[in-house]
Amino acid sequence: MFRAQADDPSGRLAPGPIWGPYPMRAPHLRRGLADAWRDRLYALDGRRGRRLALAVLRRADNIDRAGQPLDIARSSAAGARLPRLDALALACVAARRTLGFDPYPSQVQAAATMLDGGLAELATGEGKTLALALAAAAQALDGTPVHVVSVNDYLVERDALGLAPLYQALGLSVDRILQSDDPARRRIAYRADVVYSTGRELMFDYLRDRMAGIDHGGLEAHAEALRDGAGAQPLLRGLCCALIDEADSILIDEATLPCILATPVSAQEAAFTAEAIRLARLLWQGRDYRLDAQAGSVSLTEAGVARLRALTGAEGPDSDVSQTANAQRDPEQASWHLERIRHDRIGMALAALHCYQRDRDYLVHEGRVEIVDRHTGRIASGRTWSRGLHQMIEIKEGVALTAPHETASRIAAQQFFARYWRIGGLSATLREARHELASMYGLAVTAIAPRHRSRRRDLGTWLFPTTERLHAAVLDRTRALAAQGRPVLVATRDVAESEQLAGAMRAEGIEPTVLNARHDREEADIVAKAGIAGRVTIATNMAGRGTDIALDAAAIAAGGLAMVATCVQPSRRLDRQLQGRSARRGEPGTVETLASADAPLAGASNGRLPLTGRLATLVASRFAPWLLRAIQIAEEKRIFSERRRLYEQDVGRERSHVIGHIDE
Numbered sequence: 001m002f003r004a005q006a007d008d009p010s011g012r013l014a015p016g017p018i019w020g021p022y023p024m025r026a027p028h029l030r031r032g033l034a035d036a037w038r039d040r041l042y043a044l045d046g047r048r049g050r051r052l053a054l055a056v057l058r059r060a061d062n063i064d065r066a067g068q069p070l071d072i073a074r075s076s077a078a079g080a081r082l083p084r085l086d087a088l089a090l091a092c093v094a095a096r097r098t099l100g101f102d103p104y105p106s107q108v109q110a111a112a113t114m115l116d117g118g119l120a121e122l123a124t125g126e127g128k129t130l131a132l133a134l135a136a137a138a139q140a141l142d143g144t145p146v147h148v149v150s151v152n153d154y155l156v157e158r159d160a161l162g163l164a165p166l167y168q169a170l171g172l173s174v175d176r177i178l179q180s181d182d183p184a185r186r187r188i189a190y191r192a193d194v195v196y197s198t199g200r201e202l203m204f205d206y207l208r209d210r211m212a213g214i215d216h217g218g219l220e221a222h223a224e225a226l227r228d229g230a231g232a233q234p235l236l237r238g239l240c241c242a243l244i245d246e247a248d249s250i251l252i253d254e255a256t257l258p259c260i261l262a263t264p265v266s267a268q269e270a271a272f273t274a275e276a277i278r279l280a281r282l283l284w285q286g287r288d289y290r291l292d293a294q295a296g297s298v299s300l301t302e303a304g305v306a307r308l309r310a311l312t313g314a315e316g317p318d319s320d321v322s323q324t325a326n327a328q329r330d331p332e333q334a335s336w337h338l339e340r341i342r343h344d345r346i347g348m349a350l351a352a353l354h355c356y357q358r359d360r361d362y363l364v365h366e367g368r369v370e371i372v373d374r375h376t377g378r379i380a381s382g383r384t385w386s387r388g389l390h391q392m393i394e395i396k397e398g399v400a401l402t403a404p405h406e407t408a409s410r411i412a413a414q415q416f417f418a419r420y421w422r423i424g425g426l427s428a429t430l431r432e433a434r435h436e437l438a439s440m441y442g443l444a445v446t447a448i449a450p451r452h453r454s455r456r457r458d459l460g461t462w463l464f465p466t467t468e469r470l471h472a473a474v475l476d477r478t479r480a481l482a483a484q485g486r487p488v489l490v491a492t493r494d495v496a497e498s499e500q501l502a503g504a505m506r507a508e509g510i511e512p513t514v515l516n517a518r519h520d521r522e523e524a525d526i527v528a529k530a531g532i533a534g535r536v537t538i539a540t541n542m543a544g545r546g547t548d549i550a551l552d553a554a555a556i557a558a559g560g561l562a563m564v565a566t567c568v569q570p571s572r573r574l575d576r577q578l579q580g581r582s583a584r585r586g587e588p589g590t591v592e593t594l595a596s597a598d599a600p601l602a603g604a605s606n607g608r609l610p611l612t613g614r615l616a617t618l619v620a621s622r623f624a625p626w627l628l629r630a631i632q633i634a635e636e637k638r639i640f641s642e643r644r645r646l647y648e649q650d651v652g653r654e655r656s657h658v659i660g661h662i663d664e
Helices: 033-043 046-066 070-077 084-099 105-115 128-140 153-162 164-169 183-189 199-211 218-228 247-253 267-280 302-312 320-329 331-336 339-354 389-397 413-419 431-441 467-483 495-507 517-529 553-558 572-579 613-663
Strands: 119-121 146-150 174-176 194-198 241-245 259-264 289-292 297-300 362-365 368-371 405-411 422-427 445-447 455-464 488-491 513-515 536-539 561-565 588-596
Touching: 046 084, 046 105, 070 084, 084 105, 084 128, 084 164, 105 119, 105 128, 105 422, 128 146, 128 153, 128 164, 128 194, 128 241, 128 422, 146 153, 146 199, 153 164, 153 174, 153 194, 164 174, 174 183, 194 199, 199 259, 199 405, 199 413, 241 247, 247 413, 247 422, 247 431, 267 302, 267 339, 267 389, 289 339, 297 302, 297 339, 302 339, 339 389, 362 517, 368 389, 413 431, 413 613, 431 445, 431 572, 431 613, 455 467, 455 613, 467 488, 467 495, 467 561, 467 588, 495 513, 495 536, 513 517, 561 572, 572 588, 572 613
Parallel strands: 119 422, 119 445, 146 194, 146 241, 174 194, 241 422, 455 588, 488 536, 488 561, 513 536, 561 588
Antiparallel strands: 259 405, 289 297, 362 368
């Protein structure tokens, strides 16, 4: 723990003469796989990590018993530079005095792991929020600007406000970035020592700086920005240190979702998008195109290619001569004469009509199409599909069209977070992704032993031949558990299933509370009451992250929270996220999975089990766990391959961007 940084002999990493006005790791200086495995071997010594955590707490006890003011303890600790052990001890003292929290060894060990540039797997209920704050405070005491990255605006604002007394007691400033903040507000917030934000807001602000040429322009670019006035000044102070909450969600689940800065497209392009939907509705499934809704793919048949050519007036093969003539006659029609563009746009329109499903991929809320994040179950506020897809779905749903845009600049999390000089993070579910985290980011995972032995019981996995049989079983199981006085959390695949199950329960006299993307504003209140004895809550994956279901005494006495999942997630890691809602901090609880053979894995593009009749009965009774696990592993490999492919595409695009900048 606390190894010397090879790239930072002084410890302090901040804008200035040494690191430049905008510190940032160049793409070709990414931490490599060798670094991760070296760190991994180092991290295996868990006993050493715990001994160090206990030493930090002893140092904190000494400061507390002496009654030293924190500012005096800080200045007398070690002269010009505060060692990280002492900085972490001061953060522990500040937590005690301002928040009333006495940090546990597991929290201190997790903070030390993050300060060493690693990822800590800390079990649910162990206090990840405080562990992050300890690491952020210790790093900021060194003079390094720190970005604490969370998964949504609610947690950003909650943690920045709730932990402010801790930072202020140490003489540190703290602020937050929300989606609604304007550039002037953001510029002020980024001047704080510790800034809480979502990853997407950080990426968007980095793109704004990059488009202004500030991130790679050096001192000359900054001097020019200052001459041009406040509007041209950078938003960020560089990419010095990022500490990531729910690191697997941000670095893996959302890694390939690009942040895109867009500019409005021409009126002709908007008309082209509307025409694509009109033409797609004239094609017949089976004759003109083949549809695989689960895989989200559409392919034109030979008959469809010919019909599309006739509908668009694109006679004969494409040629430069015909393209030029068509462009002079009608610029909009010219695009339809390009076979590649014609097929691409019609394929997208067919996908919008048949592959993207309402109440699964998106909601229609207050006259707007809003994307549902499949990983979290929440509305992806501010996010839109690109290349006209969003407008196609708006036409499909008959709502007012938003202005279409085209890409001006983009970046994905895989590229963005690799540019931080220092990076650390934690989550309760990292071990399954440790190889990917090592190969993609050069980050090693350290498992932190929990304070309490888990009392969670896994009641197994059961497979039913049809969704109707599954829902009937879920209804019976929920009624029996609630009658025992236990709170029940039913985890569903998507919004549509959550509301379907809720309707079935109400018809049987059970009054559940529903938590999905339609009720995101009531999330905190719903979660606060979900641990009451006998209460039934139906939720999508919104219940899997950033929530803590507190049980009342009667619920604990009855056996704790019962978590009933109606589907298998696309990866074992996501299954563990949901299971982590039950039996936290040594409390009792159970988890069980009831799945349907005629439905795919939750959030997956495939994985359907076409089982019927006696075969389904046999599988349901004997082989369900093994069969579902095999499909889950295959899905994990497919998703990882897709992430790797997109990463390589992004790297190629980034290299082109860098070469283009050098040529200029």
